[in-house]
Amino acid sequence: MKKWLLQLNLFQRLLLYFAIIMILPLIIVSSIIYMQSSNLIEQQAEDFLKQIVTNVSFQSDRFIKKYELATLPLVSNTNVKYLLDLENGDIDEHIRYQYYQNIWTMMDNIALQSPEIDQIYIIGDNEKDITLRNVGITSERKEKYRSLKSVTSETGEITIVPTNRNGEMYITIARKIRGMKSFEPKGILAIEINASQLGEMWKEANLGEEGFFMIADENGHVIYHPDNTVIGEQLNEVGRSQLSQLQQGSFFDDWNDKSTFFHFSTSTYTNWKLIAAVPESQLYAPISGVRITAFLSAAFVLLVAFSISINFIKQIVHPIRKVEKTMKSVEEGKWKKLPTLARHDEISSLINSYNAMVDRLSTLVDQVYKAELNQKQMKIELQERELEKQKVEIQALQSQINPHFLYNTLETMGAYGMINGIEEISEMADSLATMFRYSVRNLELVTIKDEIDHIKNYLVIHEHRIKKPINLILDIDPALFQVSMVKLSLQPLVENAIEHGIKRSMKDLTITIRTKINGSCLKVCVIDNGKGMSPERLNEINEHLKQNRMKDSELGSHLGIGIANVNRRIQLLFGDQYGLEMTSQQDIGTNVTIHLPYQTKR
CATH class of the missing domain: 3.30.450.20 (PAS domain)
Structure with missing residues (x-):
């Protein structure tokens, strides 16, 4: 068999493989579908016969019970x-x-x-x-x-x-x-x-042209049958065994030299065996039509598939044969030779021609290999430059945090020193020193607790400046204090809340910092009770945040460059799916939400 296969050319072998691949699955799938259909029809027939037998049994028991009750006055x-x-x-x-x-x-x-x-x-x-x-x-x-x-x-x-x-x-x-x-x-x-x-009621059981309903006792003797000549006869051994052992069931047995499907149920009142029978040919009649249709359809599909396969194989073999002819003219150079095959087809001939041109192609391959190495090296260098550029951009964005707040703080500290003494100046100086040390830490990610401590120091200084208390509410699960977030991401949002909240609203400012976990996303919300903004302005800001155009727009100048920096730093570190999102209602307040990947600090 193997030797015979080796003697076939490529076209013949591919055609054989295609035939096997098409016919074998078709046979397997057809067999599975036929068996499943047979089981399904048998189950449906059993359910149908069971319903008929149950209904007839109920009607028969009620008919006889009526006359039993009629005799009770005599008893x-x-x-x-x-x-x-x-x-x-x-x-x-x-x-x-x-x-x-x-x-x-x-x-x-x-x-x-x-x-x-x-x-x-x-x-x-x-x-x-x-x-x-x-x-x-x-x-x-x-x-x-x-x-x-x-x-x-x-x-x-x-x-x-x-x-x-x-x-x-x-x-x-x-x-x-x-x-x-x-x-x-x-x-x-x-x-x-x-x-x-x-x-008459038993005869009305609709079981098709050849189906019938009958009654037998527990020994298999026929009590009732539409054909009176059958009454008194005994069922075959299979039927007698089923009737004597089970109260209800189904089985196949011969009846009048035909394989017949029987379903029976035992009346608990009369102890009769009520039996519905359908010939197997009638039972599987729906499959017969489907089987013929499926056979004709399969034959047509195979014919079409063979035609397509032959055309497809020609498209494969003919180019190989052309390559075989053209490669004979290219017999220069060096390359690693391939062993010849012990067969006589187009692939074998192609390898023989290939071995004649290996030496020349070897040089070309070396050149191509070196060129690819150089190209990969250039790509690596470009990637390193891009990473370095992003790092520089992140550092540049961090360095753009507005320094005017620090200058104002220093001026306030001087004024307090001249008027009130040293206590307030000392408190402000400690907070400012802590803020400076935190700002210069060479870390991109810190914990939520670090950011909260930084905000507390920031608010200590700000309260001394504006002479007005700022209520800070922390709605944070203690288990999340050690979760990582971007450094210096909360201060610009708190500063913006104070700038556009307390200065434009007559009521006391309350800032709430709240955390939420939504799947693999950490949400840190900065909520104020300030003036808020109109829906138009809010939509415009969110659109600029999505497109990273805050720092170059009039809105960026209006809200502060810090918000744009925070949004851009988060996206550079984690991707464009993260960043800031803002919601606001006029005269109620503003909510700025930071979207971060949820990860604990290691």
């Missing part, structure tokens, strides 16, 4: 009990006749209410007999009495005996009854019903 009637206790000579003929008349009248009333009743009779062990339709105990009646007595329960529960008379189904409901003198049964009460109405 408890005192005249019936006295009649069963009578012995010859115990009572005169007139009184006995009254018993008979009362009982017969009750039977007649029951029969009038239920016209399906064909016969009602009571037969006692004392050979006393009352029959609705005729009088006297015939030999046939005696035989039935002995038969019913042997199958009925001593407890008085009903026994249902189906019979077939000239193609019509009759049901005998019999039970043992007691007299007045003892609890032992003294006779049999039986009611015979023409079950043609029940048979």
Whole structure:
């Protein structure tokens, strides 16, 4: 097999591979779909038959229970009990006749209410007999009495005996009854019903053209079937086994030399096995049409696929053959030679031509390799320059923090020194010194606690300057104090809140610093209760922040270069998806939110 494959040219081999790749998955997928469809249809059929059997079982039980209830007045009637206790000579003929008349009248009333009743009779062990339709105990009646007595329960529960008379189904409901003198049964009460109405109801079970409904006992003997010739026959061994072992189930078995799907359920009232059957050919009829359609579709798809594959293979093989011809003219240079292949196809011929031109191509490869190394080195140098440029830009942005605040502070410290003495100057000097030391720390990232301490020092100095208290509220989870954020990112926002809040509002300024965690994003909010701004101005500021144009615009001058610097530094360090976002409402206040990646300080 391997030798035969090696003898094939490239076109033939590719065509073979394409055929295998197309046909094998098609067979596998078709088989899986067919099996799943079969299982699905079988399950649907089982559910459908189960519904039919359950419905017929309910209707049948209700039909028979109706007549069981109709006999209860006779079971408890005192005249019936006295009649069963009578012995010859115990009572005169007139009184006995009254018993008979009362009982017969009750039977007649029951029969009038239920016209399906064909016969009602009571037969006692004392050979006393009352029959609705005729009088006297015939030999046939005696035989039935002995038969019913042997199958009925001593407890008085009903026994249902189906019979077939000239193609019509009759049901005998019999039970043992007691007299007045003892609890032992003294006779049999039986009611015979023409079950043609029940048979019509069973025939109405819609199971298709070849499907049918039947009833069997627990031993597998057929009690009812649309074909009267089948009644009394016994199911096959598979069916008998299923009926005797299970209360409900499904199975496949042969019926009239056809594989048939059976679903059965046991009536808890009559103990009958109600069976719905559908031939396998009818069950899988929907798949047959799908199978033919799928086969024709698959044949068409394969034909189209083969046509496309042949065209595709030609597009691959023909260029290789052209390369094979053109490479024979290029037989100069040096290169590492490839071992020849032990086969006779286009690839083998291509390698033979290739080995003749390796020496020359080797030199070209060396030159290309050196050129690529030089190009990579240049790229590395450009990347280093770009990183250095970004670092310088970050440092330049940090150095642009407005120094006018420091100058004003120093002037205030001098004024306090001349007027009030040294205590305030000392406090301001300590805070300012701490701020200077913090500002010159050579760190890009600090903790939230570091930034809060810096803000507290900043507010100490500012309160001395403006002679007006500033309320600082910290709504920060203590667990977040050690989380990292950009250094000197809060001071410009607090300074902007004071600048545009306290100076433009008559009320006391309150600044709230709040932190939130939203997934992998840390939000630090600086909220003031200042004047706020209009929606138009707010939208314009946010748009400039997104485009990093604050520092070059009139808005940047209006709000302070510090906000633009903070936004740009955050984006240079973490990316454009982070930075500042501002919300505001006039006469309520402004909220500036810093968006940072959530990471703890290591």
